Amino acid sequence: MPPLPFPIRAECPPGACVCERERLLAEPGADIRPLALDRKQEMKLIERIERIDSYADLQHVQELIRRNIGAELRIAPGPNEVRTMRxxxxxxxxxxxxxxxxxxxxxxxxxKRLQEKPEIAWAILDAGNLFGSD
Structure with missing residues (x-):
């Protein structure tokens, strides 16, 4: 295996995860960006999420996740009526x-951040024109 361009997350205990780390490392040309999210980077991401202060900032964090680890963070109103953050x-x-x-x-x-900053949750709901604004 050639050297990796960044440090990667340590292997999970057997049976604790289904991340397919070893298969991904063995596959030539595989997208290994998710492996860059080690415990330290995960804590930095959580800290960044805790500092989100607007809907635009939340969208920026979603874009950072998409660009840096290649995964999509989807946030949307549920199919039923939204009465709580759940x-x-x-x-x-x-x-x-x-x-x-x-x-x-x-x-x-x-x-947790949406509960602390409900105006962001309202913006998520309004993104689908829930409140009828133009």
Whole structure:
């Protein structure tokens, strides 16, 4: 295996994750960007999410995730009526090399931030013209 352009996340304990780390490393030409999200980088991402202060800033963080690890952070109103923050669906897409813990911690951090800054949640809802603004 040739040297990697960046440090990668340590292997998860056997049976604890389904990130397919080893298969990804063995596959020539595979997108290994998700492996760059080691524990230290994950904590930096969570800290960045905790500093989100607007809908535009949230969209910027989504773009950073897309560009740097190649995964999509989807945030949208649920299919039913949204009465609480739980009604907003937040998912970090499954991608080979992306640890299960990260796919849980990132949406949890976003949900927490939406609870702290409800105006961002309102902007998410209004992005679909929920409030009828033009």
């Amino acid at each position: 009604g907003i669906i937040i998912v970090l897409e499954e991608k080979p090399g992306l640890c299960k813990k990260v796919r849980q911690s990132v949406p949890a951090a976003v949900r």
